[in-house]
Structures are given as C-alpha cells and as structure tokens.
Amino acid sequence: MKYDDIIIGGGLSGLLCAISLAEKGRKCLIISQGQSTLNFSSGSFEFINTEEGEDFEHxxxxxxxxxxxxxIGVDRLPRLRTSVAGLLDRAGIRTVGENERNHLRITPFGALKQTWLSLAEMTHFQKDELLGRVLVVDIRGFLDFNASFIASSLGQMGIQADTCEVYVHETERLRDNASEFRSANIARVFNGYTIDRLACAINEKATDVDFILLPAVFGLDKEEPARRMLEKLNKPAAFIPTMSPSVPGIRLQRLLKQRFISLGGMFLSADTVCGGEIVDGRLVSVRALNHGDTRFEAENFIFACGSFFSNGLKATQDKIYEPILGLDVDYEGGHGEWFAPDVYAEQPYMSFGVRTDKRLNVSLDGKTLENAYAVGQLLSGASPIKSGCTGGVSAVSAVYAADIILNQQ
Amino acid sequence: MQDNSFQDCVKCTLCTAYCPMAAVNPFYIGPKQAGPDGERYRLKDKAFYDYALKYCLNCKRCESACPSGVRIGDIIAKAKLDSGQFHPGLREMILANTDMMGSLAVPFSPIINPVLKWDLSKKMMDGILGIDHRRTFPAYAGQTFVRWYKKHAGKAQEAFSKQVYYFHGCYANYNYPKLGQDLIKLMNACGYGVRLLEKEKCCGVALISNGMGGQAKRQARVNLASIRKAGTTVLTTSTTCTMTLRDEYPHVLGLDNADVRDNITLALRFLCEKVESGEIKLAFKSDYRKKVAYHTSCHAEKQGSWIYSLPLLRLIPGVQLTVLESSCCGISGTFGFKKENYEYSQGIGEKLFNNIRLANPDYVATECETCKWQIEMSTGFEVINPICLLADALDVEATRKLNQL
Incomplete structure (x- = not known):
C-alpha cells in the first residue's frame, strides 16, 4: 500500500503533522496504537515556563x-506557533492565548499554571486579573474533581472561594455505578435540557459571587454543550480540568481526527507498527501487526509515537530503546541514574528520547535515515514537566517536520 | 492459556469512555472493570462481575482505544466462557446455531420468510423466546450458496490457472448467496478461480458470545483443518468471520492458528493489494452512478481492514463516496435480537443512523452483515457489501481483457 507520508502515532504531534501535510494535498496514513495522551489533556497547551512578565523568547x-x-531554531518558533494556532482553528477548535507570552490557568489542584493556548471555555487570565469572589461548583458524587481542594488553594492565594454541590437526577442515576462515575460518563448526560436544569441549580447558589468555576465535563463530541453551559449561567464562568479521562481532551482528539479524515487522511486506530525495511539510508516501508506481510510504503515516515507511556520508548533494566526499528536513543547512565530520588525533582528519564539532527531526522546505528523524522514527546532533550513545554514541543516539532517535507517537494 | 495482558492496564478508563454500551447503559460497569479489573478478582473466583459480562458487545472498540495494548474484549469474552454462569437457553441455541438454523430454514424459505414477518409470529417469538418483536429477521435464501456453487460455478473454476479458496460464512450461504456469487464474478474476471474449503462450519462468533465455547472450539478445529489443507489464500467477505478466524481462535478459544493466520484474508484486501501492485486490473461501467456512504464496522475498525475498501470504492468512477464517522451500529450479532437488549441496541446506533440520514446515500457500504440488518431496519437505507458494489459496477468483459483472459 503506497502513501505519500506515513505517520506513526495519532496523538497531538502525529495529527498536527498529518493535518499540515494533508492540507497541502498529500496522501497520509496515520497508524496509531490505541488512543493517545491527548485524551488526558488539561485543555491547555504549554509552551515554556517564564518569569513573570517575560515573553517566550527569553x-x-x-x-x-x-x-x-x-x-528547530529559536527564530522559527513564533511562525510555527502561529501555524499551530491556525491548524487548531481550522479543525474547529477555538483557543485563546497570545503568540509571545503565557497566560494562567487553574489546575485540578487549584494551583495557577502558566500556559500558552487554552480552549476558549477553560480558565484563562492574566496575573493582575483577579477573579473576585469565586464559587467552585462540584457535581454530587463525582470523585475526580475536588472543589474544596481547589477553593482552599485559591484561598491561600487570597482569592475568596466557596464551594457548592449540584446535581440533576440523571447524574444521580450514574452514581449507582460509583466507581465509573467518571468525567466522560457525566459528559454524556449533559445535552440541551439537562444543561439548562443544572445551570438553574447553579444560578440559585451563585447569587453573591463574581465568577463560577466548574469541572470540565461538558462537550465530549463537540464544544456546543460547554458553550451552552457558560451561556446559561448568570455570572462569568470557566472550566477546570478534571482527573482523567479529560472531556476536552477526548473532544480535541476527535476534532483533530475528523479534520484529518475530512482532508482525505487515513487513520488506522488500533495497530502496532512492528518493523520496517531500510534501503540505502531510506526507510521504504513499514509493517503492522494486523496486516501480516502487507508493506506500507511512503516517501516520508514521521515517528510521533510518544514517550514511555505510549510505548514510543521502552526500558529494560539495562537499556532504553525505540521498539519499532531500534532507532538511536539519547540516554545516559545505568538504571540507577535514570531516576531522581525526589519524585518532584527533574527526572532524568523524562529527557530521554530518540536522537535527531536539526532537521529532526532520526538515525539507526549512527546512520541518518533521511526520510524519517521524529516529533513530539519521542524527541530527546526536553524536560517537559520541569520546563513546561509538553504541548509546545509536540505541536511545533510536528509542524516543523511537515514544513521540511513540504519544502522538499 | 493464561492471557496476562490485563496486567498492562494503567486504569486510564479510556476503554470505558469509548465503549458504546457504557454510553447508553448506566448499569454496565464498563470494559475496564468487567475486563482487566475483574480479571484480577477472577483469579480468585470466576464469578466476579459475571452479571456485567452479558452487556459486552464484543465490538472491540475498547481494544481499539486502549493505549496500553490490553486485550480487553478478549478478556471479557474468555471470562464469559469460563465463568460457567452462562447457560444457553433455547433462544441462545436458536440464535447462535446459524448452521443448523440455516440448513433447516433454506428448504422452507418461501414459507419461513413471510412467517418471520408476521406480527403474530414476531409476538410469539417475543413472548416465548425473548426475541424482540421489533426486530426484522434477515430473509433466508431459496438455495444455499454452496448448492448454487456446486450446480453452476464449481466446474468452471477449474479452468483458471490461479486459484484461491473462499470461506463464505453463514450469511452468504443461507441468507445472501449473491455475495458469494459476486465474489466469484470479480475473481473470475481477474483470472482467479474460486474454490470452497473441504469442510466449512460457522466461524463460531455467535457461539462464543452465547456461552457455547465447546461447540465453538469443535467448529473452529474443522475450519482450521480445512484452511490448513487448502494451503493457500482463503478469502473472506465478512469482517467478523475474518476476525474470529484470525484472532478469536487463538485469543479466546486458545487454538493456535499462527501457521495459517496470514492466509486468511478479506477478499477486499487481496484485491486492493493486487490492484495496487498492478497484478490485476479492474474496469468499471461508465454509466454506473451511485452515492455511497461507507460505514466502518467495529471489526473493520479493529482490524483496520477498511483501508483496503476505500481505495477500491474510489476506483469506481461513478461512485461519490462519503466516509461516515466510525461508530457502532448497536446490533452486535445476536445481541440486538434479544428482547432485553433492544433499547440499548437502538440507542447505540442512533448516532450512526443520524449520520447516514444526513449523508442520504443510494447505498451504505459495509462488510458486516449484521450491521446491514441493523442499518436497513433502523434507517431504511439499503446496505451493500463493497464486494457486491464492485461486482455491480464491474465491466466484466473489459476487466477480462485488461487481465488478458
């Protein structure tokens, strides 16, 4: 089977790269091993942590x-960020955020976190924009969102925050199955009429507040339920992500996939790439578990397989390796040195990843594969949690690799 | 055979988020709990969560969603067979024994088909057997595909230098022989003779889901023996039979098929690869014009087999193709026939039905026969296997010439 480009991995980086290529008319195949970590997204994309008032460049x-x-090159980043925002916009994903500096969002633990782009419905504000008096709304029985935790964190920052618990009879019914009373199940309950009733219940309790914070359990398939919820409330309001699975994340995944398919892209959702054929320094084809001896051929291959969680990288006691081809991997030391004893410290293993050159070309036994690229969390060199660059690295590396491929044509 | 993949579960619950049954049935604990979570407990006692297992559709969308490669659907299917709690009743025997029912019904199809449509008989099946009266039964054929083949086609196949085998499955044999006939028309026009296996039994998917593991195993052994004896490519036209033969035999029934797994392949894959490599060529009628909406059945999604169907359908110049968003139709073989499941079944399919109505096609194309029954009953749109669509649009003479016959 012949394609222009084959993208291995269907998460944020794989999809953004594939959409960039498909928008220019290229015939793309994504091979994905199940759902991606985009399904656990906070609804915001970070770029880099900055000092207060500082822009990304510094x-x-x-x-x-x-x-x-x-x-990638520091000079290229502003343009790549603009491209990413455009790609999201054309997929029907409304975001807010400036191209050059961070805004703040509220985490499920009530902390403030710097971020680059947020879905329009999520919390987003600048440091000086105080929320005033806040009401944190919880849904009765929902264990993956802790309103009092959030209120107390906000309180420590000098924001006066109260909590309240609301329900509709449809959410009460879900409690019969308490352990599966999760965000995605709740989101299914909230469509037109149920949203209106929940909004009524909240409005009754939100008489004396300036701002309402809600768990992000609205709009699994489309943004409309989230937007409707905000419209029906009497006070300004925004959503805070819940523990996983993430409703905004599942929607992001779906909208990006739909965009890709609408451009003629092919998305194999449940397969494992299990080897490839290299001829004269080029990867010419890969094979996938469900397809036996079928050769998937392409001009370019993009490895967007994610890090350890997504099985893009594997670790044994004595080595870290890339499981599809055994690509060269950057890592240091023995098993004992991969972890820092303090779990909150910068963890060395997080910066391990597939080795690339400046064009993001990967290599095998020191020899560059000139038509194979790595993007996203598979890349080495970032310390994403420490420096707050997870979403940014995934997004801009994906668009950059697509640019290189398109410029060759 | 102990499947330990449940240990790879990281409890992310994406399987439950993507489970079509959990979406409509608040009483279903979902694939994570019924599958990998339950499996830990079941090591102690097989009865854990067995009340929940009956809700599993075996659609495998949980497996398609799992980021950690846990074979959730297989775990549930096996647990269902092993629990010892599922005692198939008369209804299960009737629904799952497709070979027996087909053999009995085909000779009397002129009587049985209209009777199955009567309100009275539907009410009786509902009351006595628990088969929902709102369900439409697929009609039985006047003669089986195998009988037709032996009478009209078998001999002619010997003339071809290249040969493949065909696992027709119950639907082509008892309900819709045109599917098998169309496959032969296509393959013959491309220069391939089509043979039948020495012995073919129902793949056993309905037996597995109705708790009849012993019989499923016996039938599987017959099929595997025949497939081994064939020693070459065995084509299929149903995604579910294909998945059962290739994946459920080893994963659920514990029968090793590694030596022949790759010989078993959907005819659409075989054709698509040969067309891409230039080995065979297809020519289509210039006046064939249809608006087609492609539905990715759950088992096509799981196996990724739709990647072969779409390029073939796009080869037909007069076909205007829309690809529907992949979602479950809700019938899941015998599941949707059961009275207690009817509402769930229709609830699951609603999203797909709406998308079909929006697309408003001449045909919905899909490789799954039970999706066909469900979609035709629920939307009124005609559903066609891509093989039949290709055969209908095929210019046989031009194709034969292109393939130098």
Missing part, C-alpha cells in the same frame, strides 16, 4: 542546545 534562549526548540 526563556527559550536559556534552554540547553539539545532541547528540541534549540534544534
């Missing part, structure tokens, strides 16, 4: 040369 300048941003 923080990026301080990153080590092995960081993907440095490899």
């Amino acid at each position: 923080a990026i300048a301080a990153l080590p040369s092995r960081h993907p941003y440095q490899k």
Whole structure:
C-alpha cells in the first residue's frame, strides 16, 4: 500500500503533522496504537515556563542546545506557533492565548499554571486579573474533581472561594455505578435540557459571587454543550480540568481526527507498527501487526509515537530503546541514574528520547535515515514537566517536520 | 492459556469512555472493570462481575482505544466462557446455531420468510423466546450458496490457472448467496478461480458470545483443518468471520492458528493489494452512478481492514463516496435480537443512523452483515457489501481483457 507520508502515532504531534501535510494535498496514513495522551489533556497547551512578565523568547534562549526548540531554531518558533494556532482553528477548535507570552490557568489542584493556548471555555487570565469572589461548583458524587481542594488553594492565594454541590437526577442515576462515575460518563448526560436544569441549580447558589468555576465535563463530541453551559449561567464562568479521562481532551482528539479524515487522511486506530525495511539510508516501508506481510510504503515516515507511556520508548533494566526499528536513543547512565530520588525533582528519564539532527531526522546505528523524522514527546532533550513545554514541543516539532517535507517537494 | 495482558492496564478508563454500551447503559460497569479489573478478582473466583459480562458487545472498540495494548474484549469474552454462569437457553441455541438454523430454514424459505414477518409470529417469538418483536429477521435464501456453487460455478473454476479458496460464512450461504456469487464474478474476471474449503462450519462468533465455547472450539478445529489443507489464500467477505478466524481462535478459544493466520484474508484486501501492485486490473461501467456512504464496522475498525475498501470504492468512477464517522451500529450479532437488549441496541446506533440520514446515500457500504440488518431496519437505507458494489459496477468483459483472459 503506497502513501505519500506515513505517520506513526495519532496523538497531538502525529495529527498536527498529518493535518499540515494533508492540507497541502498529500496522501497520509496515520497508524496509531490505541488512543493517545491527548485524551488526558488539561485543555491547555504549554509552551515554556517564564518569569513573570517575560515573553517566550527569553526563556527559550536559556534552554540547553539539545532541547528540541534549540534544534528547530529559536527564530522559527513564533511562525510555527502561529501555524499551530491556525491548524487548531481550522479543525474547529477555538483557543485563546497570545503568540509571545503565557497566560494562567487553574489546575485540578487549584494551583495557577502558566500556559500558552487554552480552549476558549477553560480558565484563562492574566496575573493582575483577579477573579473576585469565586464559587467552585462540584457535581454530587463525582470523585475526580475536588472543589474544596481547589477553593482552599485559591484561598491561600487570597482569592475568596466557596464551594457548592449540584446535581440533576440523571447524574444521580450514574452514581449507582460509583466507581465509573467518571468525567466522560457525566459528559454524556449533559445535552440541551439537562444543561439548562443544572445551570438553574447553579444560578440559585451563585447569587453573591463574581465568577463560577466548574469541572470540565461538558462537550465530549463537540464544544456546543460547554458553550451552552457558560451561556446559561448568570455570572462569568470557566472550566477546570478534571482527573482523567479529560472531556476536552477526548473532544480535541476527535476534532483533530475528523479534520484529518475530512482532508482525505487515513487513520488506522488500533495497530502496532512492528518493523520496517531500510534501503540505502531510506526507510521504504513499514509493517503492522494486523496486516501480516502487507508493506506500507511512503516517501516520508514521521515517528510521533510518544514517550514511555505510549510505548514510543521502552526500558529494560539495562537499556532504553525505540521498539519499532531500534532507532538511536539519547540516554545516559545505568538504571540507577535514570531516576531522581525526589519524585518532584527533574527526572532524568523524562529527557530521554530518540536522537535527531536539526532537521529532526532520526538515525539507526549512527546512520541518518533521511526520510524519517521524529516529533513530539519521542524527541530527546526536553524536560517537559520541569520546563513546561509538553504541548509546545509536540505541536511545533510536528509542524516543523511537515514544513521540511513540504519544502522538499 | 493464561492471557496476562490485563496486567498492562494503567486504569486510564479510556476503554470505558469509548465503549458504546457504557454510553447508553448506566448499569454496565464498563470494559475496564468487567475486563482487566475483574480479571484480577477472577483469579480468585470466576464469578466476579459475571452479571456485567452479558452487556459486552464484543465490538472491540475498547481494544481499539486502549493505549496500553490490553486485550480487553478478549478478556471479557474468555471470562464469559469460563465463568460457567452462562447457560444457553433455547433462544441462545436458536440464535447462535446459524448452521443448523440455516440448513433447516433454506428448504422452507418461501414459507419461513413471510412467517418471520408476521406480527403474530414476531409476538410469539417475543413472548416465548425473548426475541424482540421489533426486530426484522434477515430473509433466508431459496438455495444455499454452496448448492448454487456446486450446480453452476464449481466446474468452471477449474479452468483458471490461479486459484484461491473462499470461506463464505453463514450469511452468504443461507441468507445472501449473491455475495458469494459476486465474489466469484470479480475473481473470475481477474483470472482467479474460486474454490470452497473441504469442510466449512460457522466461524463460531455467535457461539462464543452465547456461552457455547465447546461447540465453538469443535467448529473452529474443522475450519482450521480445512484452511490448513487448502494451503493457500482463503478469502473472506465478512469482517467478523475474518476476525474470529484470525484472532478469536487463538485469543479466546486458545487454538493456535499462527501457521495459517496470514492466509486468511478479506477478499477486499487481496484485491486492493493486487490492484495496487498492478497484478490485476479492474474496469468499471461508465454509466454506473451511485452515492455511497461507507460505514466502518467495529471489526473493520479493529482490524483496520477498511483501508483496503476505500481505495477500491474510489476506483469506481461513478461512485461519490462519503466516509461516515466510525461508530457502532448497536446490533452486535445476536445481541440486538434479544428482547432485553433492544433499547440499548437502538440507542447505540442512533448516532450512526443520524449520520447516514444526513449523508442520504443510494447505498451504505459495509462488510458486516449484521450491521446491514441493523442499518436497513433502523434507517431504511439499503446496505451493500463493497464486494457486491464492485461486482455491480464491474465491466466484466473489459476487466477480462485488461487481465488478458
């Protein structure tokens, strides 16, 4: 089977890369091993943590040369960020955020976190925009969102926050199955009429507040239920992500996939790439478990397989490797040195990943594969949690690889 | 055979988020709990969660969603067979024994088909057997595909230098022989003779889901023996039979098929690959014009087999193709026939039915026969296997010429 480009991995980086290519008319196949970590998304994409008032450029300048941003080139990043925002917009994903600096969002633990782009319905504000008096709304019986935790965190920051618990009889019924009373199940209950009734219940309790915070359990398939909820409330309001699975994340995954398919893209959702054929320094085809001896051929291959969680990287006691082809991997030391004893410290293993050159080309036994690229969390050199660059690295590396491929044509 | 993949579960619950049954049935604990979570408990006692297992559709959308490669659907299917709690009743025997029912019904099809449509008989089946009266039964054929083949086609196949085998399945044999006939028309026009296996039994998917593991195993052994004896490509036209033969035999029934698994393949894959490599060529009628909406059945999604169907359908110049968003139709073989499941079944399918109505096609194309029954009954749109669509649009003479016959 012949394609222009084959993308291995169907998460944020795989989809953004594939959509960029498909928008230019290329015939793309995504091979994905199940759902991606996009389904656990906070509904915001980080780019880089900055000092207060600082823009991205300064923080990026301080990153080590092995960081993907440095490899891509600091000068290219503003344009790539604009491209990412455009890709999301054309997929029907409304975001807010500036191209050059962070805004703040509220985490499920009530902390404030810097971020680059947020879905329009999620919390987003600048440091000086105080929320005033806040009501944190919980849904009765829902264990993956802790309103009092959030209220107490906000309280510590000097924001006066109260909590309330609401329900509709449809959510009460879900409680029969308490352990599966999860965000996605709740989101299914909330369509037109149920939203209106819940909004009524909240409005009754939100008489004396300036701002309402709600768990992000609205709009699994489309944004409309989330938007409707906000419209029906009497006070300004926004959503805070819940524990996984993430309703906004599942929607992001679905909208990006739909966009890709509407451009003629092919998305194999449940297969494992299990080997490839290399001829003269080029990867010419890969095979997939469900398809026996079928050769999937393409001009370019993009590895967007994610990190350890997504099985893009595997670890044994003595080595870390890339399981599809055994691509060269950047990692240091023995097993004992991969972890820092303090779980909150910067963890060395998080910066391990597939080795690439400045064009994001991967290599095998030191030899560059000129038509194979790595993007996203598979890349080495970033310390995503520490520096707050997860979404940014995934998004801009994906668009950058697509640009390189398109410029060759 | 102990399947330990449940240990790879990281409890992310994406399987439950993507489970079509959990979406409409608040009483279903969902695939995570019924599958990998339950499996831990079942090591102690097989009865754990067995009340929930009956809700599993075996659609495998949980497996398609799982980021950690846990074979959730297989775990549930096996647990169902092993629990010892599922005692198939008369209804299950009737629904799952497709070979027996087909053999009995085909000779009397002129009587049985209209009777199955009567309100009275539907009410009786509902009351006595628990088969929902709102369900439409697929009609039985006047003669089986096998009988037709032996009478009209078998001999002619010997003339071809290249040969393949065909696992027709129950639907082509008892309900819709045109599917098998169309496959032969296509393959013959491309220069391939089509043979039948020495012995073919129902793949056993309905036996597995109705708790009849012993019989499923016996039938599987017959099929595997015949497939081994064939020693070459065995084509199929149903995604579910294909998945059962290739994946359920080893994963659920514990029968090793590694030596022949790759020989078993959907005819659409075989054709698509040969067309892409230029080995065979297809020519289509210039006046064939149809608006087609392609539905990815759950088992096509799981196996990724739709990637072969779409390029073939796009080859037909007069076909205007829309690809529907992949979602479950809700029938899940015998599941939707059962009275207690009817509402769930229709609730699951609603999203798909709406998308079909929006697309407003001449045909819905899909490789799954039970999806066909469900969609035709629920939307009124005609559903066609891509093989039949290709055969209808095929210019046989031009194709024969292109393939130098």
